[in-house]
Amino acid sequence: MLSYALRRLIGAIPTLFIIVTVAFFLIRVAPGGPFHLERPLDPQVMENLLRVYHLDKPLWQQFLLYLGNLLRGDFGPSFVYRDFSVGDLLGSGLPVSMQLGGAALLLAFILGTTLGSLAARHQKRPGDYGVMAAAMIGITIPNFVMAPVLTLLFALTLDWLPAGGWGEGALANKLLPIFTLALPQIAVIARLTRGSMIEVLRSNHVRTARAYGLPGHVVVIGHALRGALLPVVSYLGPAAAALITGSVVIETIFGIPGVGRYFVQGALNRDYTLVMGTVVMIATFVVLFNLIVDLIYALLDPRVRYDK
């Protein structure tokens, strides 16, 4: 298993390389640049700026330069947040986004699988329809609607929680963002769990367990859940990567200093290094979580073997 993980990590290098290359050249082809402001800069100043950031060199040299720095773990300076390097920005924002995303993921996993299993056990009965209707709402209502509605309800009307801000990481400030992030995921996971649970409950080993006279919840938790989690786990890989790298909408609405905003802002400001930094970060997480998913697969399903 360890050698498989290592092989996968090495195999990810070409993928990351291609992503970095494509992203690097795509953002450069976009019109405009980091120093194209409303009021044009003095040509002399512009020239100096371009020289300082090596933007006056041919594109391929810049690319090699960037790759070299990247290999040494240097993401370069941000063009727009002048006093910060991209590493600093991501380093300070990522823990925040990871906390929120991780908590949302955990919440979504626990609630989603529980609700999904309950719905499957009560298939075609009111409980099932209730959970599925709620899940449909969770999936269809976008987070930029849900976030203001929840703020209105819990912060402005009931006055239980603060309406926004990070508050040095106080728990009260985190609850609304975590819940808003988790809600659609709960819905998707509940639907996935229900679907696969219904199939697993029809399988032979579950019927055998039932025949032994085991109570319903023991059958579901002890025997069926493991198999039913497989599709959930493969959904969770990309979802976890997306959650942990932050959400622009949630961070904007609740005023949270995470990394989600940097991506959109960077692309709009043509802050080349910041955009590249976020792309590398997101791609790394996607690769990493897909690997974790495959490893968990082997744990859940003994038929999956990675060692030859």
Next chain:
Amino acid sequence: MTSDAASATVKSRSLWADARRRLLANRAAVASAIVLAVIALVCIAGPWLSPHGYDQVYRNYVKVPASLAPYPGAEAVEPALEKALRRARVEIEDWRVADGRLRVTLTADRPIDPRITRYLDRADLFEDTTVADQAEGGRRLVLEAAIRQQYFLFGTDANGRDLLSRTLIAGRISLMIGLLATAVALVIGVTYGAVAGYFGGRVDAVMMRLVDILYSLPFMFFVILLVVFFGRSIVLMFIAVGAVEWLDMARIVRGQTLSIKQQEYVQAAHALGVDNRGILRRHIVPNTLGPVAVFMTLLVPKVILLESFLSFLGLGVQEPMTSWGVLIAEGARNIQGAVWMLVYPSIFLAATLFCLNFIGDGLRDALDPKDR
């Protein structure tokens, strides 16, 4: 499949007739289709029927709440009157409202110019102002004006524009974007997937590798880049979004094509000398349409959501044109004190997405051969 032996004497049902029958039996899907049709109809016809233009600004009615009663209410007349005459340098001696008409008596040190009626006409509340009486050599003037009754069923926004008209025109844009972008994704995705699957081998490998690479790039990166490239023009945005969303479509169609091209009727077409284009057009593509139709109904809400999301970030539709995403973003900013600005567009958006999802689910169940 319906059992052929039993139905040999009965008229056999085609795949599509069968799917339609099963779809019509699905109450959630049928109800959704009706609701969706109503929303679409209202959004298409509504802006023409509405008395308010979507970009018409009523300065006297900024952020007025949604109400079934007509504006102005009785209490709104006095402040509006004072505001309208503030710069006219006259004293309001007396005013009253009767039978929907305003009668106001003005006094001043100097004779009042009768053209003062324009001050009143300029306010959104009054119209057809006339001089009813003049006294004291023109220093006392009695004006009469009709009170203009207007309905703002959804209230107005922060600029004093009718929210109902704006929600409807936004619906037009959002629905149009959904359909257009889906059409673009459909054309690119089906063509690409069918070609890759049909020719197979190295062509397939190269074409699908490209799809994989595009897949692994962060999706938002793409969309933002496209927006940056094409500027903030609506039509190009549709195309850009469609151009991003074709990847799934291509994969689905490729998978279908791989199995369809092994069928005997394709071999028969080959043997008859039909060229590749003909086979793709006549035999491959029509047979992939089942899953494609399902994916399409689910793609429309996805695109509408994406458009709303981009508009929410300020990258989408630009003022004074609007879309549900733009309205929701404005509503979220004005949530304190003007809840209706968030509520109504959100209801429209959520209802549309809901219906499309139900129809998509129903269509998938109806077309699923295992579930017969």
